Amino acid sequence: MAKVYNFSAGPAVLPHEVLAQAQSEMLDWHGSGMSVMEMSHRGKEFMEIIHDAEHDLRELMHVPAGYKVLFLQGGASMQFSMVPLNLLGDKQSVDIVNTGHWSKLAVKEARRYCHVNVVASSEDRNFAYVPAEDTWQRDPNAAYLHYTSNETIGGLQFPFVPADQGVPLVCDMSSDFLSREVDVSKFGLIYAGAQKNIGPSGLVVLLVREDLLGRARADLPTMLNYQTHAAADSMYNTPATYPIYIAGLVFKWLKQLGGVKGMESRNAEKAGLLYHAIEASEGFYHTHIDAPFRSRMNVVFRLKDDALEESFLMEARKNGLIQLKGHRVVGGMRASIYNAMPIEGVKALANFMQDFARQHG
Amino acid sequence: MAKVYNFSAGPAVLPHEVLAQAQSEMLDWHGSGMSVMEMSHRGKEFMEIIHDAEHDLRELMHVPAGYKVLFLQGGASMQFSMVPLNLLGDKQSVDIVNTGHWSKLAVKEARRYCHVNVVASSEDRNFAYVPAEDTWQRDPNAAYLHYTSNETIGGLQFPFVPADQGVPLVCDMSSDFLSREVDVSKFGLIYAGAQKNIGPSGLVVLLVREDLLGRARADLPTMLNYQTHAAADSMYNTPATYPIYIAGLVFKWLKQLGGVKGMESRNAEKAGLLYHAIEASEGFYHTHIDAPFRSRMNVVFRLKDDALEESFLMEARKNGLIQLKGHRVVGGMRASIYNAMPIEGVKALANFMQDFARQHG
Incomplete structure (x- = not known):
């Protein structure tokens, strides 16, 4: 097939350089005679891979001392349980900001274990905005405050980091991790x-401040306890070795492109092109998200x-622009433009949108 | 590096044909313009991949109607919790056969949720045998009977399937799945x-009889409930897509080689060569496992x-025979010879063992 630009929301496009390297190393990693998939996770070859991945991630995010980096499985959905079960400790309640589909799932799962105080919600206007922080009804005794920095389905992104107010901040960054600078x-x-900005699905990357470990419920399955994985440097049992390897290649690719800072400006430019195409269309395209909260x-x-x-999607596909259909929950279109989406792909989409509007407007 | 034979216990050697195909499809799966890693798990391309994988597995194992096939994450270690938490229902106790390291971990984790009746143990002779079934102290009211068909670390394998006696049989087949015929x-x-006989780590394959679903503890995390995944055909959230793709390629490779029946005779021949090398060495090599229970x-x-x-391991490595060091828990040597280990590799090891014994005997 001819070159395509893949706007899937995740699993999503990966850097071509990363896939090409994985391809070249598939049968023999660095002269070991083994594919990475065939390596004992406790052998020196894989230990080097996971060590490098953690090292590079720490460098990319300037992770301060006192934080553990964990490579886990089960997706963000598993974290909707693990976070309350690990962090509740002797508290009775958690604070969650409700800004869309993924926040709601976090609320629903946490409610199975404790009281959930929804500190603010933008459901009244179909999640078109992030409620102003000074209106949030926070509980000073909450075990933590949870928010979703980017709502993958709704297309809403936090332009700020909430104040911690002495309550630990917990953030689901699944869809904007490593896309902009963050003060960890x-x-x-x-x-x-x-499966958005890091690598293949089947892997979750988690950063946790060490003082939050050791608060898990006593009956928590061993594999759900952060402490289990923290104490074993993510090697309590066999981790998802190949996804970790690909993530490590992505981290090296990011470093070569100027790190997170470099990505942040690229991402601002890319998103700007599409939102401009929408606004310049004189109503042919529209987004319901308020300007300050539009996801990059x-x-x-x-x-x-x-x-x-249907004809938009079909003609887009003819132009090599694929996976643009919005999530069934919200309908419409969605262009996911993670780190690995080149600006050429975004320009191609913006041009296509302009042409399509001219023909059908 | 020159060709090596990799005897790792897992992650372990994969069929060369599978890796070569994955390499050739890395940048563009079947003309889709996408790597499998880049595909939406709900897109038609990946749906075809997971559907084929399940279909081929059902065919290989002759899975009867009334069983769900699930593709999960978290490794067998996660199942040590999920099995009791899902299957206990209103029962108070489970039966477990203790034949080594992995059985013991299953016992330890199940004890956190219920009474565990160890029906039999071979710990008295360092797990050199499977206790005769007629000596087992079974509980007719147990929620299930759990056993480990092959102890990866100890090198012990069940030569029989226990009778169910009206109590559901649960089996950890991590290290001999698809290696011999099984009446599901x-x-x-x-x-x-x-990561032994199926594909890359980060994936667990599970077959469950449908009448056992729906017994989960009420407070079980949604992601740990088999019903969650059964109802969504393993797509409740994003599964480990790339490992599932590789598993699917392995299943097709197995079918081409005569399926599980074909593997069973190959595996018997391979194991026979090594045990013969041990026995023919006149005590230079020895295994403590009683003959009927020696793992293939x-x-x-x-x-x-x-x-x-040390010199055995070093000289073996010089001969391209790697990852032969036994698990630290039991020491000594271990040659893991899963489905994907070619008979040439086993012959090379048997010859090396003979030569080494001659030189150092």
Whole structure:
């Protein structure tokens, strides 16, 4: 097939350089005679791979001392349980900000274990905004405050980091991890499913401040206890070795491109091109998200006439622009433009949108 | 590096044909323009991959109607919690056969949730045998009977399937899944970490009889409930897509080689060569496992003089025979010879063992 630009929300496009390197190393990693998939996780070859991956991630995010980096499995959905079960300790309640589909799932799962105080919600306007922080009804005794920095389905992104107010901040960064600079020291815990900005699915990367370990419920399955994995440097049992290897290649690729800072400006430019295409269309395209909260990762938009959606998707595909259909929960279109989406792909989409609007407007 | 034979216990050697195909498809799967790692798990391309994988596995194992096939994460270690938490129902106790390291971990984790009745143990002779079934102290009210069909570390394998006696059989088949014919209808639940006979780590394959679903503890995390994944055909959230793809390629490779029946005779021949080399060495090599229970997957042996271990490993490596060091828990040597280990590799090892014994005997 001809070159395509893949706007999937995740699993999503990976850097071509990373895939090409994985391809070249598939049968023999660095002269070991083994594929990475065939390596004992406790052998020196894989130990080097996981060590490098952690080292590079720490460097990319300027992770301060006192934080553990964990490579886990089960996706962000597993964290919706693990976070309350590990961090509740002797508290009775947690604070969660509700800004869309993924926040709601975090609320729903946490409610099975404790009281959930929804400190603020933008459901009244279909999650078009992040409620102003000074309106949040926070509980000073909450075990933590959880928010979703980027709502992959809704296309909403936090433009700020909430104040901690003495309560640990927990953030689901699945879909904007490594896409912009973050001061890790403000957080108690950050987690991210890999399949957007990190690597293949089946891997979760988690940063946790060490003083938050050791609060797990006594009956928690051993494998769900952060302490289990922290004490064993993510090697309590066999980790997802190949996804960790690919993540490590992605981290090296990021470093070569100027790190997170470099990505942040690239991502701002890419998102700017698409939001400009929407705004310049004089209503042919529109997004319901208020301007300050429009995601730089998932650009969600609709056509003025829903009946045009099918031909938009079909013609886009003919132009090599694929996976643009919005999530079934919100409908419309969604262009996911994670770190690995080259600006050429975004320009191609913006041009296509302009042409399509001219033909059908 | 020159060709090596990799005897790692897992992650372990994969079929060369599978890795070569994965390499050729790395940048573009079947003309889709995407790597499998970049595909939306809900797109038609990946749906075809996971559907084929399940279909081929069902065919290989002759899975009868009434069983769900699940593709999960977290390794067999996660199942040590999930099995009791899902299957206990209103029962108070479970039966477990203790035949080594992995059985003991299953016992330890299950004890956190219920009474564990160890029906039999071979710990008295360092797990050299499987206790005769007619000596087992079974509880007719147990929620299930759990056993480990092959102890990867100890090198012990069950030569029989226990009778169910009206109690569901649960089997950890991590290290001999698909290596010999199994009558699935005898089992309530079978699980296997992928990284021995299936594919890359980060994937667990599980077969469960449908009538055992729906007994989970009410406070079980959603992601740990088999019902969650059964109802969503393993797509409740993003599964480990790339490991599932590789597993699917392995299943097709198995079918081409005569399926499980074909593997069973190959594996018997391979194991026979190594046990013959041990027995023919006149005490230079020895294994403590009683003959009927010697594993066809993990051949565990010692040298008559422990001081020779380092030079055995070093000279083996010079001959391209790697990852032969036994698990630290039992020491000695271990040759893991899963489905993907070619008979040429086993012959090379048997010849090397003979030569080494001659030189150092």
